[in-house]
Amino acid sequence: MTLPDDDxxxxxxxxxxxxxxxxxxxxxxxxxxxxxxxxxxxPGGDWEPDVIDGFEAKTFAVSEDDxxxxxxxxxxxxxxxxxxxxxxxxxxxGWADYFYNEPAAKAFEDAGYAFHxxxxxxxxxxxxxxxxxxxxxxxxxxxxxxxxALGEIGRTYENKPIIVAxxxxxxxxxxxxxxxxGRIRALVxxxxxLEMQGSTWVRHLAKTIVDPVASRQPYxxxxxxxxxxxxxxxxxxxEGEWDLHPxxxxxxxxxxxxxxxxxxxxxxxxxxxxxxxxxxxxTLVSERGFRGAKFSExxxxxxxxxxxxxxxxxxxxxxxxxxxxxxxDALHDVFASPEAIRNQAFADVLQWLRAYGG
Numbered sequence: 001m002t003l004p005d006d007d008x009x010x011x012x013x014x015x016x017x018x019x020x021x022x023x024x025x026x027x028x029x030x031x032x033x034x035x036x037x038x039x040x041x042x043p044g045g046d047w048e049p050d051v052i053d054g055f056e057a058k059t060f061a062v063s064e065d066d067x068x069x070x071x072x073x074x075x076x077x078x079x080x081x082x083x084x085x086x087x088x089x090x091x092x093x094g095w096a097d098y099f100y101n102e103p104a105a106k107a108f109e110d111a112g113y114a115f116h117x118x119x120x121x122x123x124x125x126x127x128x129x130x131x132x133x134x135x136x137x138x139x140x141x142x143x144x145x146x147x148x149a150l151g152e153i154g155r156t157y158e159n160k161p162i163i164v165a166x167x168x169x170x171x172x173x174x175x176x177x178x179x180x181x182g183r184i185r186a187l188v189x190x191x192x193x194l195e196m197q198g199s200t201w202v203r204h205l206a207k208t209i210v211d212p213v214a215s216r217q218p219y220x221x222x223x224x225x226x227x228x229x230x231x232x233x234x235x236x237x238x239e240g241e242w243d244l245h246p247x248x249x250x251x252x253x254x255x256x257x258x259x260x261x262x263x264x265x266x267x268x269x270x271x272x273x274x275x276x277x278x279x280x281x282x283t284l285v286s287e288r289g290f291r292g293a294k295f296s297e298x299x300x301x302x303x304x305x306x307x308x309x310x311x312x313x314x315x316x317x318x319x320x321x322x323x324x325x326x327x328x329d330a331l332h333d334v335f336a337s338p339e340a341i342r343n344q345a346f347a348d349v350l351q352w353l354r355a356y357g358g
C-alpha cells in the first residue's frame with residue numbers, strides 16, 4: 001500500500017503522538033531556521049503579526065475534544081486599508097503542511113484579489129501542546145474551520161470567495177463545496193488527493209486494514225517507512241528553495257493516525273461515486289509522476305507523492321465544469337515548483353478565473 005507524502009510517513013507506536021511542551025525543533029537541529037515552535041496565541045484575539053514578515057494572523061476556537069481546544073488560524077497580508085469590493089481567495093493546505101508560500105499570496109494580491117490562507121486545526125500555526133498533529137476521524141470536522149474562515153472573511157469583503165486547495169486539502173474542499181452549493185465563486189485544486197495511489201482496489205485493501213484499527217484505537221499510528229524525498233525537493237536545507245518550519249512541515253511528515261486515513265478513504269469513495277459541485281473547478285497537476293527507492297534528480301521534476309493521471313481522472317467526477325491543467329516538471333505542489341513553473345501556473349489560474357470565476 002502506497003501513501004502520499006504530503007504524505008510519506010514515519011514508523012510510529014500505537015500511542016497518541018501528541019506534541020510535548022518541549023517540542024522546539026531548534027533544540028534538535030542546529031541548522032533549523034529560527035522559527036517559533038508551538039504558538040500560544042489565544043482564540044478570540046486581534047490580528048497579530050505573523051511568523052512571515054508582512055503578514056498577520058488571527059486564531060479562532062472551532063471545537064473541543066479530549067486533547068483540548070481545536071483552533072484554526074487565518075493568515076493574510078498586512079494592509080493599511082481593505083477594499084470591500086475585492087474578491088477574496090482562501091488557500092487550504094495539505095497533510096503535514098501549513099501556509100508558507102509568499103509568492104502565491106503576491107500573485108493573487110497583485111491581480112486584485114484579497115488573499116487569505118488558513119492553517120487547519122492541529123496543523124501549523126493552529127497546533128498546540130498535547131495535540132496529535134493532523135489527527136481527525138472525519139473530514140466533516142474541517143467544516144467548522146472553513147465556516148469560521150469564510151465568516152471572518154465575509155465581515156470584510158462583499159463578494160463570494162474563491163477556494164484554492166492543495167492535496168488532502170483539495171479533497172476536503174471538494175467535499176465541502178458539494179455540500180455547500182452557491183457559497184463560493186470557483187474552486188481551484190492544486191494536485192488534489194482524490195484517490196489512493198495504485199487503483200480502487202488499493203483503497204479497498206487499505207480500508208480493510210485501517211478500519212478495524214481505527215475503531216478500536218482512534219489514536220493508533222500506522223507503521224510506515226520514513227522517507228524524506230518530497231521534503232528534499234522543497235526545503236532550502238536540501239534541494240529546494242523553501243524555508244520550511246521543521247515541526248509544522250517535518251522531513252518525514254507526521255505520523256499517520258489510522259483514524260485520519262480512514263476518514264480520507266471515505267472521502268475517496270465519495271469522489272469515485274461522483275460529486276455534483278455546482279461551481280467551476282480548475283485542477284492543476286504535474287505532467288508526470290515518478291517513484292524510486294532512492295532519491296534522484298528525476299524527483300525534482302515530477303510529482304513523487306501522487307499519480308497525476310489518477311488525480312486528473314478523478315477530478316472529472318467532481319462536477320459538470322472541470323478544467324485540467326498539466327505542468328511539465330512540476331512538483332506535487334505545483335505552486336511550490338521552481339519559479340518559472342509556478343509563475344506559469346499562477347498566470348493560468350488568474351486567466352481561468354477571469355473566464356470562469358469572476
